[in-house]
Amino acid sequence: MGKRPETDETRLRNRKAREDNNVFSRLPAVYAATRTQAHKLLHRAGNLSTVEWRTLWDLYKAGPMTIRELAEIQRADHSLLSRALPDMRDKGFVTMERDRIDGRQVLVSLAPPGRAVYEQVAPVMKRRRDALRAEFSPEEITTFLDYLERLEKFARRPIDTICESEFTE
Template identity: 35%
Template sequence: MSRARPASLTLDEFLPYRLSVAANVVSQHIARVYAEQYGLSTQEWRLIAVLGEDGDRTQLDLVKRTRMDKVPVSRAARALEERGLVRRTRSERDARSRRLSLTAAGRRIYERVAPAALSAEAEVLSELAPAERAVLRSLLERVERTASRVLKQDP
């Protein structure tokens, strides 16, 4: 009886591992900007960035947009509210839901950190030509779309 040889996994060639490691290293580099200067966690900065870009949102909107779990979004929102950076108001559509928006102080942090985050991103991408950057973004978007589609098909 012949036995099939098990698939060999080499982490350095395994896409999920490489994406995770790359995301962690890039996030850590950029996190220095908002962590050291403003004492923000990665989750808090993500909420500020989304609210700064998209305007007020419900916590469920933030979960969907950031792809973070509900608990970290809730904790980050609460911490930002306690610091006076985010305001929570009752949603007009759903009394159980809260809409979050940046306060003036939150908006000032967004306006200061966003350019520094973009500068840190440029530093990380500095060895890629503009065409390579465009290809990288396009490939990442395609991988994300495909993974999202497959995830929706899972039971």
């Protein structure tokens, strides 16, 4: 029936080109790719999840802190950590103790096995960051971070500043 015209390739290529020129369309795939890469490296180097790695890293570098503080540093939702930490405690990576002064808080500390895993995995992740620096100059990194910062700021604007009142009926 010739449903699909001869110009198919062009049609689709054009559309793909459009999507490729849209930051919003592009971002998911870029992020997904870096996440997957990290996931594979972490899996191979020490069988860690991304959340686990981030947490061990922060605790190693900055010492004990509460769940909220971890979330803040990681720019993550506290629920992500709230869910991940008991597992990490069971594996012996961290200890969790309720703060005696402020009974709402839970203080998370790196335990020796967590330190060991961190030290095993860290070189691999460092190599990755080094590899990135081979692809981007320091100036480019700075610019990139600036763009990311501005994009995030934009994305966190209340949506009414974008679509106004036309749907508030």
